[in-house]
Amino acid sequence: MLTNKEDINPERIKTVPVVLPGLNNRNIRIDMLRTDLIHPVVSGNKWFKLQYYLTAAREQGIRHLVTFGGAWSNHIHASAAAAALYDFSITGIIRGEQAPLLSPTLQDALSMGMELRFISRTAYRNKELPAELNNRNFLLIPEGGYGTAGARGAALLTDYCTAHAYTHICCAVGTGTMMAGLMNQSGPMQQVIGISSQKNNLNLEKAVTALLKNPQQQPLLLHDYHFGGYASHTPELIRFMNLFYEQTGIPTDIVYTGKLCFAVTALLEKNYFPPGSNILLIHSGGLQGNRSLQKGTLIF
Ligand SMILES: *Cc1c(COP(=O)(O)O)cnc(C)c1O
Numbered sequence: 001m002l003t004n005k006e007d008i009n010p011e012r013i014k015t016v017p018v019v020l021p022g023l024n025n026r027n028i029r030i031d032m033l034r035t036d037l038i039h040p041v042v043s044g045n046k047w048f049k050l051q052y053y054l055t056a057a058r059e060q061g062i063r064h065l066v067t068f069g070g071a072w073s074n075h076i077h078a079s080a081a082a083a084a085l086y087d088f089s090i091t092g093i094i095r096g097e098q099a100p101l102l103s104p105t106l107q108d109a110l111s112m113g114m115e116l117r118f119i120s121r122t123a124y125r126n127k128e129l130p131a132e133l134n135n136r137n138f139l140l141i142p143e144g145g146y147g148t149a150g151a152r153g154a155a156l157l158t159d160y161c162t163a164h165a166y167t168h169i170c171c172a173v174g175t176g177t178m179m180a181g182l183m184n185q186s187g188p189m190q191q192v193i194g195i196s197s198q199k200n201n202l203n204l205e206k207a208v209t210a211l212l213k214n215p216q217q218q219p220l221l222l223h224d225y226h227f228g229g230y231a232s233h234t235p236e237l238i239r240f241m242n243l244f245y246e247q248t249g250i251p252t253d254i255v256y257t258g259k260l261c262f263a264v265t266a267l268l269e270k271n272y273f274p275p276g277s278n279i280l281l282i283h284s285g286g287l288q289g290n291r292s293l294q295k296g297t298l299i300f
Pocket residue numbers: 043045046074075144172173174175176177178179253256257284285286287
């Protein structure tokens with residue numbers, strides 16, 4: 001599915017105004033950084049988070065990568081794409097039994113040359129590596145690209161917009177790596193707001209803080225917009241995503257950016273943002289995961 005390097009093109013990233021009927025009053029401006037535009041299905045956020053891991057591998061002369069993820073993982077998908085484009089071989093260690101039919105995510109990964117190894121959920125939780133890797137030289141990329149290298153990579157997103165011009169930067173949060181990268185780039189008068197996709201993951205504050213250049217900074221994480229949890233969504237979220245698309249022409253994903261846009265809309269309705277706010281939403285990609293929905297669920 002990915003045939004040449006031109007398929008992934010960060011030059012396509014742009015900032016677009018988001019106009020929501022009735023919500024841009026009170027002199028509030030909303031823009032969205034469309035990192036989803038780098039590729040139709042490779043997640044922008046994951047692509048940037050991978051960059052310094054790839055640099056490290058190259059510097060150490062390592063040609064093989066190993067990483068972890070689930071059957072619908074944006075990280076597995078983007079890692080396979082990055083490995084293919086930069087001539088690394090890669091093993092994806094996948095959570096759980098192999099299903100009779102591979103998910104489109106794993107089919108893509110396979111067709112981009114990733115070796116897939118399925119391990120039990122228990123082995124996955126313990127991040128056990130298959131024995132066949134014992135005598136191979138490889139770079140291990142943490143699940144979701146979490147780590148300081150990932151945060152540095154995510155910070156590159158701000159090169160594609162005038163990030164300093166915003167009073168608030170809102171992003172979706174999984175591991176917290178992107179949020180940490182954005183906080184590391186933010187100025188003292190800016191507020192980075194993270195919308196967690198997970199239910200009650202109260203370790204997130206610590207996970208974000210561990211990646212901050214200035215550990216005195218307090219992450220502002222909102223935990224009320226998970227729609228049942230990381231892998232969950234509700235008819236209300238689907239309705240919202242379709243409405244948001246009708247109003248803005250912007251497609252969102254069910255795991256991260258749909259929840260982010262729902263949260264920001266809810267906050268606007270509650271007058272959370274003071275008049276004069278200039279808000280940047282990060283569209284981090286993830287659209288490939290929508291393929292887990294029944295056809296016709298989304299109008300885009
Ligand atoms: C992984 C992902 C996130 C979350 O990023 P973290 O750095 O793990 O917090 C947000 N949006 C999309 C589309 C993602 O794929």
